[in-house]
Amino acid sequence: MSDIRLQIDGKDVKATEGMTLLEAARGAGISIPTLCHHDKLVPFGGCRLCLVEVEVAGWTKLVVSCVYLAEENLIVRTRTEKIEKIRKTLLELLLAHAPDAPALKALAEEYGADADRYEKEASFCIHCGLCVRYCAEVKKKHAVGFIDRGIRKEISFLPHIAAVECNDCKECFPLCPTSYLQAAFVLIEALAFPRGSSQSS
């Protein structure tokens, strides 16, 4: 595999073919914030927090580093004024859902995001999709999925699969940045397969 040389935040970085900017940056010790990224999962590009500026032949544009692939001679900036401002806005939008989530609170502090900027929302799911994708891609069980669309979109366990698979797994629990997943599980468990009636052996 041939090496790709690029520059991230002024630092010369080596990457290999097929590597994303996020992987290249993290490999070189440059930190980029993410909420929907997981090393074992296909890049999702949902939270957009990892956006960076790339410069090709004098033209700059914003891209998300978890999807954009490293290119030879690319110049990448991970923290411009514009990027910081957009990240702050994105975090404030999420804090309307989950103001107490530790992962969000830490990032809010770093970017100066105001947790009270927007009116609070009822659901504290931030739609990172980690649970849904982990269950589908790693466990291949599809016990939890997204339902509906847009602002009505939410995660939901599928009772007939969850009743069989979840009690002995729960590997998705620690992935959830806001604990909404646990709440959703408790709800489906209470409704569809109360403790003791589990079908699992």
Add this chain to the structure above:
Amino acid sequence: MVQLRSPQELEKLREDLLTQRDPSRPCISACAGAGCLASGAQEVIDAFTRELQTQGLQADVDTRGTGCPGFCEQGPVVVIHPEETCYLRVKPEDVPEIVSHLKDKKVVERLLYVDPATGERTTREGDIPFYKNQQRNIISDNIRIDSKSIDDYLAIGGYAALCKVLFSMSAEEVLDEIKASNLRGRGGAGFPAGRKWEGSRNAPGEPKYVIVNADEGDPGAFMDRALLEGNPHSILEGLIIGGYTIGAQEGYIYVRQEYPLAVENVTLAIAEAEKYGLLGKSILGSGFDFKVVVHRGAGAFVCGESTALMTALEGRVGEPRPKYIRSNEKGLWNKPSLLNNVETWANVPRIINRGAEWFTQIGTESSKGTKIFSLVGKITNTGLVEVPMGMPLRDIIYKIGGGIPDGKRFKAVQTGGPSGGCIPESLLDLAVGFDELTQAGSMMGSGGMIVMDEDTCMVDVARYFIEFLTDESCGKCLPCREGLRQMARILTNISQGKGKAGDLETLEELSEAAMEASLCALGKSAPNPFLSTLRYFRDEYEAHIQEQRCPACSCKALISFYIEPEKCTGCRICLKKCPVDAIDGDKKKIHIIDQDKCTTCGVCADVCPSHFGAVKRLSGVPVPADLAEDQRRVIRKSKGQ
């Protein structure tokens, strides 16, 4: 039907069809497009069939159900050939009279087009100002053929371009022709079609696919529906040519489920083309195989976005892909996939037949050819209009559209669909073209054009479109899902008089995040309705926020209704229609609205006879005090006083 095995057999069939047809034979053609059908065209067509039998003329007169001619405002539209006498708003009861005059060629005057300004009547279809000022290169064929008949399409020269491509042009030559034509995509972004085709042709990977994007979702836009319903073979012909050029043998038509007639007509067109051997194995004996599949969309607006459309075609949830790879190189099932809009495909056979040079003579430097717009809203002539690129907006709205009805003043025209922008009166001389509209803060989009008059509140317009886009966001990426949710909420507050200082800055910040960080074009362009109205109508936003006043007197929470005592005649119409009994009065007693009970629904203003016009909308000013009881008697003024 026989399988045609060579170009000669196709030409022979065409000749036979033409010799069987007598152009001087009377023919009644009625629009059988969705718009006219909704206004009762089917009943009219049935009435013609019955009446021709009754009068014993069924052997002497042909009937034809055509595609949409575009003049939807005046439907059902009926045209008598060969004179091209055009009858508008035809009802079944008009049919016996029309049929009885077929022989003596007398014109039924009362059904002709009447110019609203001069009262002058126009007999010939092409002389009606609505049509006369257009350049109808594409939509004109809609009225020349029965939309369900492949023979009609062949009789007007259909599939000649395909024949030319398959037997006298190499794929490179076709590509060069499309590139030379400077055809730009008619679906939204205006990407050069030739470059897109070239990308797919050169991209590695087999099989390749060609796709028709007929997921026309913009509110008020129906040009693609009209083309697919009215002339489905022209789209198929373009698609097959595209397949031949990039090396694809499979095509998909992604059409929304809400267009049942388009689905029906294009499905029939495919079956008929297959029977003639114009689709399938070795088309016309050329050795080129091609098949087409119709896929019906399930209703998500975002599926008009090319990568979401391809994901949906694969049978998965229609969400856009996050990848930074063009879908013409890696699209459907990760294979090179050439997707174009319906109207783009419709241009292809015409460019091949008449040459890129013909095409580039029409339009502006950067936007070539014609464009079909759906002209709707506060406009006299609602319908589909096809004009050369570069025509000033003013000509489209006034010369073709007939201006604003009810003597109202033009305020803005919204172009480009929900994520387009509003263009004010000061820019009415703007030439329509891809780049011109983008520079003005709007866009071409798929060609929606919504005209707004002085009674339209621009804050409410922005709120409406942002709400629409919030509802249609797929929800995958944060700046679109959450950003639009908050934008819709703030705009709703402003329109209800609950706006506060800093709201506009917050909206601008959310707009920037959505434009810069969203995953797909839906989110990236979604703030346009807000940004363009802020750019041209900032004073309206400020009036709402600072004075709780709606300058257009449109936002329900900010207006009051008031009955002007000197105009009220005490007729009791509004009093009886008020749904909340908020109006007090009696016969010959001046009516008064109880402001505490009034829900500002506006029914009183709607029902007050226009020659009285006594109900007034107020915003930002106090409602005048009610008259004392003894002053409420209506005194009829005698004439001359």
